[in-house]
Amino acid sequence: MNRVGILLVLCLMGVSQATVHTVNISGLTFSPANITIQQGDTVRWVKTAGVHNVRESGGGADTVFYSGAPTGGAFTYNFAFNAPLSGVFNYRCDVHFGSGMVGTVTVNAPPPCLDPTDLTIIWEAEDQVRLYWQAPQVGHFDIYSTPDPTLATTPPGPGWTLAAGVDVAAIGQATTLITGLSGELLFVAIQDCTP
Numbered sequence: 001m002n003r004v005g006i007l008l009v010l011c012l013m014g015v016s017q018a019t020v021h022t023v024n025i026s027g028l029t030f031s032p033a034n035i036t037i038q039q040g041d042t043v044r045w046v047k048t049a050g051v052h053n054v055r056e057s058g059g060g061a062d063t064v065f066y067s068g069a070p071t072g073g074a075f076t077y078n079f080a081f082n083a084p085l086s087g088v089f090n091y092r093c094d095v096h097f098g099s100g101m102v103g104t105v106t107v108n109a110p111p112p113c114l115d116p117t118d119l120t121i122i123w124e125a126e127d128q129v130r131l132y133w134q135a136p137q138v139g140h141f142d143i144y145s146t147p148d149p150t151l152a153t154t155p156p157g158p159g160w161t162l163a164a165g166v167d168v169a170a171i172g173q174a175t176t177l178i179t180g181l182s183g184e185l186l187f188v189a190i191q192d193c194t195p
Contacts, residue, residue, distance in 0.1 A: 018080070020044050023103070025052050028096050033103035042080045043105055049074070052093045057102070070095045081107045111137070113191060116174070121187065128179040131187065135174040140192045141166045143176060147183040155190060163187070 018040045024031045025047035037043065045054045045067065054067040054077055064085065067077035070093070081089075086109035093101040114136040122130045131143060143164040144155035151159045166176045 018042060020078075022046060025050070025054075025093075028093075028099050028101045030091075030093075030101065030103040034106075035104075036106040036108065037081060039081060039083055039086055039107055039109045041107075042078050045075075045077045047075050047077075051095055052101070053095070054091055055094055057090045057092045057097070064089060065091070081105065083109070116141075116191065124177070127181045128177060129181060129187075130175060130177045132173060132175045135168045135171060137171060138168050141168060141174070141176075142190050142192065143178060143187060144190065145178070145181065145187050 019037070020042045021035055021037055021044065023033075023035065023043060023045045025045055027050065030045070035043065051070050051072045053070040054065070056064040056066065058064065065079040067075065086107045089105045089107065091103050091105065095101075116133040116135050118132070118134040120132040122132070124130055135141075142156070142162060143166065144160040145163040146160050148159055153159055156162065163178045163181070164176050166174060168174045
């Protein structure tokens with residue numbers, strides 16, 4: 001039997017598990033003063049004593065983060081560096097920056113999710129298909145299938161079946177063999193670009 005299949009490719013910018021990074025405020029120092037985090041992570045500044053605050057000091061009128069006026073009591077200040085924030089953010093204690101109480105938060109943005117190209121479907125038997133594509137970057141691909149070409153939802157929504165998961169370890173041609181199919185006509189490869 002001749003079968004026609006359609007392969008669509010979508011990039012999914014997944015939500016990664018955010019991390020909380022703690023910076024302790026003690027004496028006239030932030031510890032660690034300079035940290036590197038991923039976009040979506042949170043920095044938690046914790047002060048137990050002294051008169052301090054935390055202020056982004058990029059020099060612009062729009063301060064990105066600010067814990068408030070310097071205070072003598074203990075405080076915990078959290079700031080989530082969500083998209084589109086990325087790059088280097090200098091910060092300081094307003095009272096003690098002249099004494100060197102400064103730091104930096106470097107926020108790494110995730111790499112772009114690039115679309116695969118040269119998609120090919122080959123039916124090898126009545127119930128199995130081999131999919132080929134050019135992967136422009138390494139990562140994980142989930143292959144979803146459906147027999148309904150008029151389906152109005154997108155995977156992994158209702159009507160879609162997870163047919164395979166493929167970890168691509170090198171840039172170049174990627175392939176997978178899917179077996180046990182029964183009437184699937186539409187295939188979607190979703191690249192999970194979660195950093």
